Amino acid sequence: xxxxxxxxxxxxxxVNPLVKIFVAVGLFLTVILxxxxxxxxxxxxxxxxxxxxxxxxxxIYIALLTGAILFFGFISSLYMxxxxxGTTTIFRLGIIHVTEESAVRGLHIMMRGxxxxxxxxxxxxxxxxxxxxxxLMQQGRLKPKYAYSFMAAVRMVxxxxxxxxxxxxxxxxRRALIHRKYISGLRGFISTLVTLLSQSIRRAWRLxxxxxxxxxxxxxxxxxxxxxxxxxxxxFVLLILLGVILSAFLGEWxxxxxxxxxx
Amino acid sequence: xxIEVEKLRLKFPESESPLFTGLDLKIxxxxxxxxxxPSGSGKSTLLNVLGxxxxxxxxxxxxxxxxxxxxxxAYVFQDPDSQFTMPTVAEELAFVLENRQVAEEEMAPLFTExxxxxxxxxxxxxxxxxxxxxxxxxxxxxxxxxxxxxxxxLDEPTSMLDGKSAAHLWDTVRAMWDELTVxxxxxxxxxxxxQVDRVILMDDTGGIACSAPPEEMLEVHRRxxxxxxxxxxxxxxxxxxxxxxAPEPGTMMEAKNLSIRRGGRPLLTVDSLRIGKGExxxxxxxxxxxxxxxxxALMKLIPSGGKVLFGGGRISxxxxxxxxxxxxxxxxxxxxxxxxxxxxxxxxxxxxxxDRTARRETDALLERFGLSHVAHLHPLEIxxxxxxxxxVATAAGGVPEILIFDEPTFGLDQRHAxxxxxxxxxxxxxxxxxxxxxxDAEIMRRYPSRRLRIEDGRLVERGDRYA
Numbered sequence: 001x002x003x004x005x006x007x008x009x010x011x012x013x014x015v016n017p018l019v020k021i022f023v024a025v026g027l028f029l030t031v032i033l034x035x036x037x038x039x040x041x042x043x044x045x046x047x048x049x050x051x052x053x054x055x056x057x058x059x060i061y062i063a064l065l066t067g068a069i070l071f072f073g074f075i076s077s078l079y080m081x082x083x084x085x086g087t088t089t090i091f092r093l094g095i096i097h098v099t100e101e102s103a104v105r106g107l108h109i110m111m112r113g114x115x116x117x118x119x120x121x122x123x124x125x126x127x128x129x130x131x132x133x134x135x136l137m138q139q140g141r142l143k144p145k146y147a148y149s150f151m152a153a154v155r156m157v158x159x160x161x162x163x164x165x166x167x168x169x170x171x172x173x174r175r176a177l178i179h180r181k182y183i184s185g186l187r188g189f190i191s192t193l194v195t196l197l198s199q200s201i202r203r204a205w206r207l208x209x210x211x212x213x214x215x216x217x218x219x220x221x222x223x224x225x226x227x228x229x230x231x232x233x234x235x236f237v238l239l240i241l242l243g244v245i246l247s248a249f250l251g252e253w254x255x256x257x258x259x260x261x262x263x
Numbered sequence: 264x265x266i267e268v269e270k271l272r273l274k275f276p277e278s279e280s281p282l283f284t285g286l287d288l289k290i291x292x293x294x295x296x297x298x299x300x301p302s303g304s305g306k307s308t309l310l311n312v313l314g315x316x317x318x319x320x321x322x323x324x325x326x327x328x329x330x331x332x333x334x335x336x337a338y339v340f341q342d343p344d345s346q347f348t349m350p351t352v353a354e355e356l357a358f359v360l361e362n363r364q365v366a367e368e369e370m371a372p373l374f375t376e377x378x379x380x381x382x383x384x385x386x387x388x389x390x391x392x393x394x395x396x397x398x399x400x401x402x403x404x405x406x407x408x409x410x411x412x413x414x415x416x417l418d419e420p421t422s423m424l425d426g427k428s429a430a431h432l433w434d435t436v437r438a439m440w441d442e443l444t445v446x447x448x449x450x451x452x453x454x455x456x457x458q459v460d461r462v463i464l465m466d467d468t469g470g471i472a473c474s475a476p477p478e479e480m481l482e483v484h485r486r487x488x489x490x491x492x493x494x495x496x497x498x499x500x501x502x503x504x505x506x507x508x509a510p511e512p513g514t515m516m517e518a519k520n521l522s523i524r525r526g527g528r529p530l531l532t533v534d535s536l537r538i539g540k541g542e543x544x545x546x547x548x549x550x551x552x553x554x555x556x557x558x559x560a561l562m563k564l565i566p567s568g569g570k571v572l573f574g575g576g577r578i579s580x581x582x583x584x585x586x587x588x589x590x591x592x593x594x595x596x597x598x599x600x601x602x603x604x605x606x607x608x609x610x611x612x613x614x615x616x617x618d619r620t621a622r623r624e625t626d627a628l629l630e631r632f633g634l635s636h637v638a639h640l641h642p643l644e645i646x647x648x649x650x651x652x653x654x655v656a657t658a659a660g661g662v663p664e665i666l667i668f669d670e671p672t673f674g675l676d677q678r679h680a681x682x683x684x685x686x687x688x689x690x691x692x693x694x695x696x697x698x699x700x701x702x703d704a705e706i707m708r709r710y711p712s713r714r715l716r717i718e719d720g721r722l723v724e725r726g727d728r729y730a
Contacts, residue, residue: 130354148358152348158392159344163597169564170598174657176586178610182600191600198643199596203345209311210346212320213338215362215410222364224357 005061005125011232012054012126017135019233020123023240027119030244031112036260037104038251040111046243047118055125069117073110081106108262119240129154135227145218152207156200163199167192265414265444266290266313269329273308273317276324282308283325283469295445297455297477300465301491302646302676306448307418309465313446314338314416333414333444337407341419343399352378352394352402353387359409377405381435395550397428401435414444421451422674425550425702430454450676456481456496464488492678499705503681505688507712511540515665515696516561516588521569523556531557533569533722536715538665543691544698545707547725548717554700555593557722558667561698562590589663593670595654599642604634607642608656632656633682648679655686666690668699672706684710 034040052062084106086099133151136142171192175183182188268288274281282305290296290313300306311317314336318325340346349355356374365373374387383401391399400420407415417436421429433454436445449455456462462480464487466472472491473484480488481495488495514537521533531553538544548554560567563581571578578584592598601607608628612621629635632652637645642653651671658666671687672680688710691697701707707714714725 130350148348151350155347155350155391163594166592166594167597169559169562170592171600172564172581173562173585173590174598174600176582177589177614177658178600179614182610188600195597195599195643203342206340206342206345207348209316209320210338210340211348213314213316213336214359214406216348216358217362220364221361222367224354224361224367224370226367 005058006056007058008056010054010056010126011235012122013056014230014232015126015236016139016227016229016233017127017132018139019229019236020127023237024116024119024123027240027244028116031115034112035108035262036248036251037108037111037257037262038255038260039248040108040115040251041256042247042250042254043244044111044115044118046247047115047122050239050243051118051122051125055122057125065121069114069121073114073117076113077106077110079106080109104257104259105262107257131225131227134223134225138223138227139229143218144216144221148211148216152211153204156203156207159203160196160200164196167195264289264331265292265294265333266446267329267331268313268327271312271325271327271330273305273312273323273325281469286470288313288463288471290444290446293442293444294461295440295459296447296461296463297452297459298446298448298463298465299450299452299488299493299495300472301467301493301678302648304465304467304491305469306465310338310416310418310446310448314414333412335410335412336414336416337410337412339400339403339407339415339417339420341422343396343403343423346403347391347399350390350392351387352385352389352391355391355402356387356406356409359406363410373409377408380408380439381405382438395428396424397432397550400424400428400432404432404435404439408439412443414446415440417445417447417449419449420447421449426704428550433458450494450674452494453496464491464493466491489677492676494677498677499709501677502705502709503685503688505685505710507710508541508543508688508691510542510696510712511694513540514538515540515542515573517570517572518561519570519572521557521560521567521571523553523560523565523567525553525556529720531717531720531722533557536722538696538698540664540696541691541694542696542713543687543711544696544713544715545711546698546700546715546717547702547707552717552720554717555669557717558590558669558698558700562588562667587663588665588667589658590667591651591654591658591669591671593673595650596643598654598657599650602641603638604640604642604645604653605629605638607653611657628656632686648675648683651675651679652683652686655683663695665696665698668697670700670702672701672703 031040034043048066055062081098081103082096084099084102086101088100089097090100090103091098130151133147137144137147171183266289268286271283271286272281273283298306298309308317311321312325313332315332317323347355348358353374356377357370360370360373381401381404383398383405385394385398391402394402403420421432424432429451437458447455447459456477459477461474462477463471464473464484473480473487475484481497485495485497489501516538518533518536521536522529523531546554546557556565559565561571562584563571563578573584573588599607601610605625609621609625612624616624626635629638632655634649634653634656637649642650645653671683675683684706687697716723716725
């Protein structure tokens with residue numbers, strides 16, 4: 001993550017990226033198996049607190065991100081809320097039929113989404129992309145040729161974005177001189193795609209040649225960033241585990257929803 | 264001998280005739296050699312053969328009766344953006360050391376040493392993306408040093424740098440090349456010519472036309488250099504004499520109190536800029552001072568404060584002046600939208616003529632731009648010089664009143680550069696106004712009716728104004 005958005009670093013920055021990925025998979029399965037909305041309600045709050053404390057990101061970015069996560073979470077739950085089945089009607093207008101059951105189910109889905117989003121954001125804010133690949137090579141036995149190709153590809157993204165902006169400007173200027181059909185719709189889309197792809201493919205090819213000219217091959221190598229498993233990894237796993245268990249207890253103690261099964 | 268090649272034969276699978284049909288070349292240990300030649304003469308290909316990239320990395324069929332190549336070689340390539348793998352300076356340098364299996368704890372001191380040697384004073388954790396072009400090329404040299412190669416191949420390393428950075432880069436290379444064999448392919452040779460031991464001139468049939476020490480090359484073989492359209496320190500003596508043209512009365516475009524910001528900070532302010540009809544204006548300034556941004560702001564392609572007036576009216580959007588003011592960007596490829604050189608011009612003209620006339624006019628225009636023989640090719644397939652000319656041709660039909668160029672002679676050989684300048688002169692003569700960003704002191708001195716320069720975030724007028 002760019003250093004510009006960070007205020008401080010925590011132990012979460014030093015957790016092995018692979019461990020984070022495994023925890024993420026574990027959390028995903030757990031969240032899917034939680035059917036008690038009260039439990040999930042507290043888990044979402046705990047994940048937000050972890051993001052707030054452990055990410056070390058400036059408040060403004062956390063605020064913006066939280067706003068976006070809540071907004072999209074709510075939008076995605078609307079389908080379930082409006083059209084889901086249920087017996088206790090709260091509101092009905094044409095094809096929209098909100099029932100108590102569908103509202104709970106919708107909110108349940110929203111909480112699943114935001115729980116995982118908060119945790120995902122924590123991982124993104126505390127992991128450098130290069131560390132992911134270094135870790136995949138050292139602990140995950142990924143072949144260097146794949147790892148370095150991906151790291152090189154990541155470097156290309158801002159370059160391609162800049163190129164796209166330049167392309168749009170060039171088109172804006174040419175637009176006045178030619179028929180619309182060449183520049184808008186499918187034809188315009190295809191020519192944009194062909195141009196950008198051809199630039200990228202040639203750049204990738206040149207980069208490949210440059211990498212090999214620097215002595216890169218798939219053989220044995222040393223690593224500048226040594227990634228290992230550490231005590232931080234254990235702390236991180238335990239922390240998330242604790243969060244899941246704690247949220248279950250909190251769900252019994254304070255239950256905003258009447259039901260314990262959203263299905 | 265460090266490099267010895269006898270009877271090299273090489274053919275690109277997709278081309279009809281072979282590139283090399285028996286090329287001989289010898290380069291001594293520790294020798295510094297400059298290879299020049301017209302575009303398409305195979306300079307870069309030869310460099311790739313000498314460094315062993317062909318046929319190992321780049322699979323192109325080749326044969327030679329004798330091929331003795333350096334044991335270890337390192338490259339610096341033309342495009343700074345496509346030779347780095349990693350996001351930061353330290354990681355990029357580490358990449359080379361990892362390949363050599365240097366132990367992790369020995370790496371950091373080696374970085375510092377290499378960065379010191381090339382005079383690149385940046386923190387190792389700095390993102391490569393934030394470096395200037397010149398700094399990136401120094402980093403490429405540092406990484407070549409870490410390869411501990413005995414031979415260094417440089418493939419047009421300064422072609423994307425401004426004059427100052429280019430001269431600086433050659434100083435850096437010279438400071439460290441004593442022990443090395445160095446082979447350089449380069450267009451822009453003023454700062455380099457007299458530093459090398461030998462200059463090799465390639466001809467346009469894949470052979471070596473001439474090989475001599477730099478002084479002898481200039482004294483004895485200068486006509487040969489000019490014939491192949493190759494830049495040399497005295498190239499400009501043969502430049503076209505284009506009489507300066509007096510601008511016509513009348514204002515085409517005006518900018519008042521223009522202010523441009525970059526990354527939240529003020530980059531450039533222009534109190535007042537007036538562009539008259541038939542003026543040829545050059546715009547100079549160091550890299551990163553906002554020359555391109557100024558041109559984009561005049562076109563309303565980026566946001567800016569202040570007023571832009573065109574034809575007496577205030578301009579608030581690009582489409583109000585698109586077509587009448589036409590920019591040719593640095594990367595011409597982004598301006599192409601069709602699959603054929605012919606169509607690229609034809610779609611402009613079909614707006615103004617019936618089909619038959621449009622075809623005839625297109626042919627005539629391509630002829631004038633020297634593109635007839637490539638009319639059937641894809642616009643991305645043709646050479647850099649041809650692309651640049653084609654991108655000027657894409658302004659056709661609208662008869663632009665103002666043409667804007669961002670470094671039009673970049674990467675062109677002498678012949679094409681002079682051709683393009685003559686073409687621009689023709690357009691100015693017909694009343695088109697031209698604004699052109701350039702780093703070339705000779706162009707600034709010879710052709711424009713007026714010179715502008717960006718200094719300390721302000722646009723200032725330089726002397727030499729046409730009376």
